[in-house]
Amino acid sequence: MYKLLILLLIITFNFYPQTDFEERVEKGIKEIYNIKFDEAEKTFRNLIADYPNHPAGRFFLAMIDWWKILLDIENESYDDIFFQKLEDVIFQCDQILEKDPDNVDALFFKGGAIGFRGRLRSVRNSWLKAADDGREALPIVERAAKLDPNNLDVQLGFGIYNYYASVIPEEYPMIKPLMIFFPSGNKDEGIRQLRNTAFNGKHAKYEARYFLMTIYYRYESNPYLAEEFAKMLVEDFPDNPTFQRWLGRIYVRQGKMQLADSLFKDVLRKADENYYGYNFAVSLREANYYVGYNYKSNYQNDSAKIYLNKCVEISEAIDKDEESGFLINSILYLAQISESKNLIEEAISYYERLLRMRDWGNSHANAQYNLKRLKGS
Template sequence: MPKKIINHMKFKIIFFVFISSILFGQNYDWARHDSLIKACINQIYGIEFDKAEKTIDIVIKEYPTHPSGKFFKAMITWWRILLDLEDESLDKKFYAQLQEVIDMCDKILEKNNKNIDAIFFKGGAIGFRGRLLGIRENWIKSALDGKEGLELVYKAYKADPKNIDVQLGFGIYHYYAEVIPQRYPAVKPFMVFFPQGDKKKGLRELENVAWNGRYARIEARYFLMTLNFMFENNMQEARKWGRLLLKDFPNNPNFQKYYGLTYVKENDYRTAAKIFRDIYKKCEKGLPGYNLRYKREASYYLGMDYKIRDKVDSAAYYFEICEKLSRQLDKKTESGYLINTVLYLAMLYDQMGQREKAIKYYNEVLRLRDRSNSHELARKYLKTPYRK
């Protein structure tokens, strides 16, 4: 499993927000506010960032004393980051936007420390900050943000226990607080400062939000898809949530990728290839969010499908694309995509009778870091050509 995907799950204590009807001393049209926020949320998940920017700018202009506008402005940046976690160029902007939300909420809470909206949006901003800090492996700051955010969620829950969306924060925490320390023992020292986790309770809370939540429903479904894929190893359940997400947001590459990976994990490359072929086509068309990383992943799994079916020429075609993209994308160290692809290309060239080219690629494998016995296989086939 790619390291960034694993890191992506650590300290995922997210505090997604809801919009209450408490006024800020202004005669606002709250039905319009609610409608605009819903539209913005759908545009963000639909990877329609330009539309989302315009929608949230209206919210900021018409509701200047409410923190929702600044919060969802930051959420647009968050999804831009999420679509390419290797690119850290937007991190500072995201942290600055979240700080604006926190500062605005603090000013509101100085006047009224029981203001529910301010509590929720501050908790949400701190939660998302902690989430990115965890992805960037800044564990101490991430843990501190998680602790502070969790306290705000509890405070908000006490103020409005009937709100279903607040259970998203509880569900995420209860699930990962039990699972993460078991999977990653190095995290355990941080967890002594937190309440005990409860995986089953967390799943129930997330499912309640996924079916009944008002604003956090999609986020809860996204978590259920990813945690069933990564931790529960329940591909059928992961696909259930994936289908629901793609029904509403068919052009979200992150949703589509995870859905395809559920079939990869079961070695059903034929079905996975149908999904990744659609991703590849969308990348070729330049649909928003379908960047080079998604094209690289799609070309890899298309190559795997053809390789398994012994369609040597087609497999080589897509692996060559994957190799080119990997050399372009791999900045700090060679990815698993590159290592596997170079090895597979060497084997395919052997099958096609292009021995000199195969030898070149086997030697290239030996210059890359060893992964899953790649060096052993390269040495083996340098001595004796690969034959299926």
């Protein structure tokens, strides 16, 4: 859902030269990514108190709420406060720019705030407003980059733009008409810029690694390069459920099911121990699904049923407009397990249930074939 961010999100970082300032910003960023929100809140509120004329503190306070949204994307309860905090950043930047139109920090953080506003609007399907934010943010950050061409972290934003402006119109034709308002992109240049930031950037390197992980997984069909960046993120931020789940699904695509199983069991352990973000439904559903799938693949059907049934239970509670792939596949696997135990009526019930759901990965054809076979007609 967040794909439009590419046209909207230009995150940039340009800080005071003071060592104290940079160290505190870096500390707070790491606290956000490692889901230590209380610590991050304290870090950035103290930063605002000590550096009240710099927009970084307010910007990163908003990023705490952004990660709360990311961890539980269907929950809209943080949207209003997130939007308000972004408006506070934009207001402060505008005040700075009235006195100093070439203030690079104000330009960077204003562009970043508008970009994140558009990013959330795209998640919430407010496409026109999101596109307007993208159109507003891009020239602001371009101006900042011209004023400070040696800022390596700015390449994050241009890398995101270059890559997705090239790829997204082909992947999502509905967005194509909006592209007339934006410069054309260059996919190869975008990857080069993102990799440069990922390996050489200062504060933006983590976000660059996140985007490279998702790009290599989703669009470049290269789970091995995706794994490279996922491992970096998990090693740096071992208590971030989003990064752990990404690495787990990358392992699944590679066929490394034992590694995936171990990782998703760790997700469930952390949920049991109330680590923040791990006990949200979307995280629990995915972890239960892959643990159950691995048990089934190893013919440990009794254990598989426990986890797959849990995935079904969670999916039924959170699926809104249509059944998720997690739910449909879990029902299919439960039908197959029932067959293996010679529980034919139970298997038939599962297959009939599949036919009442939307078709997913030939689930209807599969169910119809097996029902005909089991019923002998």
